[in-house]
Amino acid sequence: MSKCGRKKYIKTNLRQMTMEIDSQQDGSIPDSVAESESAHMQMQTGQNSIPTLAQVATIAETDESAESESVIDFHKRREILSRRPSYRKILNELSSDVPGVPKIEEEKSEEEGTSPNIAAMAVPTSIYQTSTGQYNEETELAPSHISATTGDMPTYQIRAPTTALPQGVVMAASPGSLHSPQQLAEEATRKRELRLMKNREAAKECRRRKKEYVKCLESRVAVLEVQNKKLIEELETLKDIYSPKTD
DNA sequence: CATTGTGCACGTCAAGCGGG
DNA sequence: CCCGCTTGACGTGCACAATG
Numbered sequence A: 001m002s003k004c005g006r007k008k009y010i011k012t013n014l015r016q017m018t019m020e021i022d023s024q025q026d027g028s029i030p031d032s033v034a035e036s037e038s039a040h041m042q043m044q045t046g047q048n049s050i051p052t053l054a055q056v057a058t059i060a061e062t063d064e065s066a067e068s069e070s071v072i073d074f075h076k077r078r079e080i081l082s083r084r085p086s087y088r089k090i091l092n093e094l095s096s097d098v099p100g101v102p103k104i105e106e107e108k109s110e111e112e113g114t115s116p117n118i119a120a121m122a123v124p125t126s127i128y129q130t131s132t133g134q135y136n137e138e139t140e141l142a143p144s145h146i147s148a149t150t151g152d153m154p155t156y157q158i159r160a161p162t163t164a165l166p167q168g169v170v171m172a173a174s175p176g177s178l179h180s181p182q183q184l185a186e187e188a189t190r191k192r193e194l195r196l197m198k199n200r201e202a203a204k205e206c207r208r209r210k211k212e213y214v215k216c217l218e219s220r221v222a223v224l225e226v227q228n229k230k231l232i233e234e235l236e237t238l239k240d241i242y243s244p245k246t247d
Numbered sequence B: 001c002a003t004t005g006t007g008c009a010c011g012t013c014a015a016g017c018g019g020g
Numbered sequence C: 001c002c003c004g005c006t007t008g009a010c011g012t013g014c015a016c017a018a019t020g
Helices: A003-025 A034-045 A053-080 A087-097 A107-111 A115-121 A146-150 A181-242
Strands: none
Touching: none
């Protein structure tokens, strides 16, 4: 196991321990967490067979009973690990509450040139909240290519078109023409590889979007902090003006 | 200089969701 | 209901900095 791997295991297991505590507080059965799925995944993916800390701990603790309960644990863990709303959904919900907050657009825009959005992103002060609480010109939240301005890898430029087949993927004959088990197996393998390749690209794209989202939030925080500071100063000024002079 | 810690990007799995 | 997309979670490897 790599050093980094060890660190991540620790980090992961801290979170898992927290979840166990939470589930105990809820009165639900403590989850033995990652062990079953990790093992499951490693078996599937053929990755190294070194057990995780959680696996080791669980093996040590439960040993005999673990086997019969592993399936149950797996499902319980899945329940506990139920997904939070996606960041995009959060932002979109936010945008419906606050009229001025733009939504993260679906794909398309990123293929169609980058420069306009860079300009928008580079001017975070375009955010302005009126005295009535409305936001004006919050262009900085629009999905943009901050990475281009900050020197990050412009991954969107390398990005393979989502609709196009990746290089190296050879289309097999139509399923109707498959007969032998071997052909079926090949077809299954081909489908799997295609799926993995697509998901690989999707994951990259997803991460890129998430980074954008985080940067948007950060710039928003910066803007709101400035705004807050100004308002506090204004308040102090008004207090000075309108407070009764005692002298 | 070896070891350890940290951050980041990546590949994969699986759950959830929306569209057809 | 099925399929494809999106994304959280997990595990891994690599690069680099800090430390003894």
